[in-house]
Amino acid sequence: MPRKRAAARESAIKPEVLLDLHRRMVRIRIFEEEAGRLVESAKIPGALHLYVGQEAVASGVMVHLSNNDQITSTHRGHGHLVAKGGDFKLMFAELFGRVTGYCKGKGGSMHISDMDLGMLGANGIVAGGLPIAVGAAFSNKYRGTDFVTCAFFGDGASNEGAFHEAANMAALYSVPCIFVCENNGYGEFTPQARHQAISDVADRAAGYGMPGVVVDGMDVLAVFEAAGEAIARARRGEGPTLLECKTYRYYDHVGVRGLGVKYRTDDEVIAWRERDPIEAFERQLAEIGVLSAEQAQAAHEEILAEVYEAIEFAEASDFPDESTLLEDVYSPMTAEAR
C-alpha cells in the first residue's frame, strides 16, 4: 500500500491551517493528560480511554469538517470531540457526571456527544458507531447535501461484523462516509498480530469496493493530506474511502499506565514517543517560521489555563437531581402534521 510522506507539504498549506492543526492536537493532549490525572485520583468516576499519542489523526481529519459534517467515534472519543470543537467545560462536567455536562451527566466518557457539532457520540461498543455513520452519510446524500461523515474505529473494531456490514453497505450505496481506522496496534490488550491475519487494515477496502489508503498517523500533515483527498472524493459523490492511520496510544487500553504494561514492552512505548506528533510538528513549524518554540509554549500554557478553568467549572457544578433519572428515555415529540 502506498505510504504518504509529508515532504514539502507544509509550504503548500496556509499558516493558519498549520496553526489550527497544531492547536487541535495540543488541545487534545492537554485535555487528556489532565483528565487522566483526575481519573487516577478518582475525581472522575469510572474508566477513561485516553487518546494520548493519536492526536494527529483526529486533528488531521477534523480540520476538513464543518459542523454539518458528522463523525462517529469510539470508546476513545475525547480526542474526536476536542478536535471537532468540543467545549472543555461541557466535556469535563460530563466526565465529572454533573448536570451541566454535554449529556447532563447521563452519558459519561464513553457516550459523550455534541449533536450541534455533528459529533454523534463516543461509543461504548467496539464498531458500534460504524453502521450509524453509514446511516448519517446516507442521510446526507438522501437530503441532497454535500455533507460527509467520518467514522472512527480501531484495528480491533475492523474484526467486528458491524464493520463488514457497514463497509459493504457504504460502498454499495456510495455514501459519503470516510472510514478512518486508527490502527494503534492493539485491540484492547491484544496486539494486532494476535487478532487479525493481516497488517494493513486498508487491505480489506478492496474487498468492499472502496479505495484503501495507509498513512503515517503520527504525521499530522500526512493525515491532513490523505483525509482531505478522501473527504473531497466523498463530497464529489464518489463514495467511501478506508483511511488507515498507523498510530499509537501511549497509555493502556484503559486508564493511565504507560510503561510497565504487561502486554507490550516499555521499549515499544518509548520508540513511539520519539515520533510524538506534536513535538515533531512543532519542530517543523519552528523550522519554517510559522510557530516559534516560545509561541508553542504560550499556546500550551493558554490551553492548560482553559483546561483548569473548565475543571473548576465542572467541580463547582451540581450533580443531576434524582428527578432527572427517568428523563429523556423517550422523546415526547411527534412529527408535525404535514
Place this chain on the structure above:
Amino acid sequence: MTTTTAPAEAPATRTLSYVAAVTEAIRQAMESDPTVFLAGEDVAEHGSVFGLTRGLLDEFGPQRVYDTPISESAIVGLGVGAAATGCRPIIDIMFMDFIAEAGDEILNQMAKMRYMFGGKVSLPVTLMTSYGAGRSMAAQHSQSLEAWLCHIPGLKVVMPSTPYDVKGLMTAAIRDNNPVAVLLNKVAFGMTGEVPEESYTIPIGKGTVVRVGRDFTIVGLGRMVQESLAAATLLAEEGLDVEVVDPRTLQPFDTATVVESVQKTHRAIVVHEAVRFGGIGGEFAAQIQEEAFDYLDAPVGRVGAPFSPVPFSPALEGKYVPNAERIAAAVRQILGKQV
C-alpha cells in the same frame, strides 16, 4: 389530516387485508413526509416477501425505497444514523428472529442514544418486523420476541391485531419521534377488516376493550386477540361473559385499561403466542396483581407457548401455538382456583 380511533362521523372505509393496511400506512406517510424512506431486505423490487411493501418502489422510486444487503446490523444502523440526522426511516427486518443479528444496534444504540446524550437527539425510527408461528416456518422463522424489546428502556413496542389497528399504529409509529417496533403477525396477514381511506393514528400506549363482559378478563396480544374472542364465544355457551382487552401497545403498557377491566370482572388471564416462561405476560400479570389485588378472586393466569423452540411438523406446531380451546381451558382452570 389525522383522526383518532373514535371519529365523530364515520370515515369512508372499505375492506382491506392486514398486509394492504400496512402498505397504505407506509404509502400515506411517504406521500406526506419526504423525510420518510423505507429500507430492508427485498422491500423494493420484491415488495417484501410478504407483500407488505408492494408497489411502493414503483410509486416512490429507488431514492425512497431501498433494497438492502442481508446485513441486519447495518440495516438498523442505517436507520439510527439517518434518524439522528434529519430523516424518518422505516426499517424492515424480515423476520423478528433476525433482530438478534442487529442486537447491538437495537439494544445499545437505537434504544439508548437519546438518554445517553442527555436528550439531545431523537431517533424517529420505525422498525417493522414479522413474527409468529403457524406457517411451518420452524424454529428460526417463527418466534415472538416482544419480551426482549419491551425490556429495553427507550424502545416502544406495538402489536396491532387487526387491519384497522395496524394502519393506525403503523402511522402513529412513523410519526413518533422515538424508535417504535411494529410487530406484525405473519399468520394474520390475510385477515381482512374495515379500514378508513384517510390517514389516521391510534395512540401509542392506549389499549381497547374489544369485547365487553362481566365475568372474566382476557388480555390478548396480537393474533391471540382473535383466539381470545373465539374462546369467549365458547365460554358464552357455558354461561360465562368474558371481556377481552387488546392492549395494542406493549411498551408503554396501558395498565389502567386492564386494571379497570379486572376491577369489574375479578378474574384475569394474559394470552400471548410467545413462550410462557419469561413472556411479557408475566410482566402484565404482575402489574395486575400489584394494582388490582383487592379486586382479584383468583390468581392471574398466563397462556403462552410451551418452553421449546417452535417445532416444524404441523402435528407439533398445531399443539404449540395457543388457540381458543386452550384459552378457554385456562379460563376454566382459573375459575376452579377462585376463592
